[in-house]
Amino acid sequence: MIEVVCAIVEQHGRVLLTQRSEQMREPMLWEFPGGKLESGETEQQALVREIKEELGIDVEPYHRLEPVQHPYPGHTVVLIPYLCQYNGGVINLLEHRAYRWATPGELPGFNWCPADVPIVETYLKLVKNRG
């Protein structure tokens, strides 16, 4: 079981998503940026580190959403999403193929990693309930 934290970074009513590169597992699929938890780290520490390593920006996780378990061939991922505040820095794609700041309405139109699909649904409900 691999524990993976991912960041739902919001800014001006849009949310940040990244496209995995051809060299990564689950190539070309869209995801919320993040990565594997390393031993001794809290989930929040792992998330701050991963986003800095992959995109060069600073985020602050502030709300944990329900984790999603997904069996990929050969490994099962537990994906742990956090709503995050964007704390600055310019996005520099160090590992991914592309990124987008998408409106909530655009999210269902992306080709997501399967584990992200229920997370997108949860996020859309949350946005709707905010009014």
Ligand SMILES: Nc1nc2c([nH]c(=O)n2[C@H]2C[C@H](O)[C@@H](COP(=O)(O)OP(=O)(O)OP(=O)(O)O)O2)c(=O)[nH]1
């Ligand atoms: N980061 C991230 N990974 C996701 C998401 N959804 C999803 O199914 N995954 C899967 C893809 C991979 O199988 C696994 C995360 O691996 P990763 O390669 O991004 O993590 P990492 O950067 O720490 O990995 P590594 O290069 O150190 O091996 O979780 C998501 O929204 N964000």
